[in-house]
Amino acid sequence: MPQILSPTGPDWPCQVKAPGSRDWERTAARWLRDLLPARYAGYPALTRHPLLLARHAQLQVEHEIRAVRVALRTCRAELPALDVSERLIESTIRLYAVELEQLGRLARAVRLITEALLAGARTGQGRQGR
Numbered sequence: 001m002p003q004i005l006s007p008t009g010p011d012w013p014c015q016v017k018a019p020g021s022r023d024w025e026r027t028a029a030r031w032l033r034d035l036l037p038a039r040y041a042g043y044p045a046l047t048r049h050p051l052l053l054a055r056h057a058q059l060q061v062e063h064e065i066r067a068v069r070v071a072l073r074t075c076r077a078e079l080p081a082l083d084v085s086e087r088l089i090e091s092t093i094r095l096y097a098v099e100l101e102q103l104g105r106l107a108r109a110v111r112l113i114t115e116a117l118l119a120g121a122r123t124g125q126g127r128q129g130r
Contacts, residue, residue, distance in 0.1 A: 011108040019116035025050050028113050032057040035106065051121065054114040061107045068103060072096040 015031045017024040029050045033041060035057045040046055046053045072093065079089050 009108075009112065011105055012112055013109045016113060019120065025117070025120070028117065029053055032110065032113065035110070036060055051114070051117050054110060054117055058107065058110045058114065061103055061110055065100065065103045065107065068096050068099050072100070 013031050015027060017027045029047070032050070032053045033047070036046075036053075037060075040056070046056055075089060075092055075096070079092065084092075
């Protein structure tokens, strides 16, 4: 029976079973797929290889973080030209700040899952590459 590793830290997604437990990779893959646009579900290279899926999910989240940072940095200068009220601009700034926090948690969760998948691949418990 494989050793069940306990996920450490509060950033492990509750939808993903603990590494080493039955079907943990399946739950990890499902969670990672949900981070990607729906069109990626049709790519067998991603859906059959959790490490590739994790890598792409990390890239996706990193790009989203960059996009939100740009939106946050530019909203005071660009939104008034769109006739957006100061009150709505302030609300938008708060929205972007919250989103950055959420994306940071997602990025940490993807890294934790990637590390667990790598550990499983190194010990032969993972199914990557099959």
